[in-house]
Amino acid sequence: MLSIENLSIQYQKSAPVVEKFNLDIEPGEIVSLVGESGSGKTSVIRAVMGLLPTGGRVIQGDIRFGGESVLGYSKEQWRQFRGSQISMIFQDSGTMINPVRKIGSQFMEYICQHEKLSKKEAWERGQLMLEKMGLSGCENIMDSYAFELSGGMRQRVGIAMAMTFQPQLLLADEPTSALDATTQAQIVSHMMGLREEFHTGILLVTHNLGVAAYMSDRIIVMKGGRIVDMGDRDYILKHPSNEYTKKLLGSVPILEGQ
């Protein structure tokens, strides 16, 4: 489904921050990127989403989705691609929700940008997606501002929006790190549910090896812009042979809750 080949990324004229990164993700597969701060994890998923910050660019390699290179996409192609085939959630979905507009009107507008539906139909679709994320009182949530919701609720709203068009791949950048342990567990379980329900693949960036262990089929360890280790979660967590992976495991509390 997603194939990243020999990807290198640079900001301005600095040395590359990601070098020769390779990864294939199959439909329904969950892969985590772990590694110390600054190792290039976020840059990889932002490149896949076509959302590198100003000054950032792919200097080598290719990113293919369904066999097609996305790097040459026009603005319109990116607009179509994002949301319908690939979607992203962030550390705090509140930051991508406009604080001065109610959730419902933003959700409705987002749906109408992608699909020709009446406002009423789009509103109902939005509300249904919130219900699917296990939120209660969805009518009230549609009528609320982001600041009126808890972090966990905002995160579920973010996932609901990201999943509206049932993308094949969800990119998640630290989706639980701003949440308390109980809410983290709920969000993790909802993300796992996406694979059951929609067969969604997930590429997850996390500092939390507990979350990576619980969710992932495969874990990739990055350091200084390069992959230093990768394997299925049992290999990484129980029998790592790589010294850096061992150090990383030793320095992070492993499981929080389940």
Ligand SMILES: Nc1ncnc2c1ncn2[C@@H]1O[C@H](COP(=O)(O)OP(=O)(O)OP(=O)(O)O)[C@@H](O)[C@H]1O
């Ligand atoms: N907008 C930017 N301009 C210049 N350099 C940047 C920019 N964004 C990231 N970098 C640099 O790129 C490198 C990789 O950053 P990136 O955010 O991808 O790493 P990360 O592993 O996701 O880190 P973290 O876990 O702290 O989010 C870092 O050295 C960072 O300083």
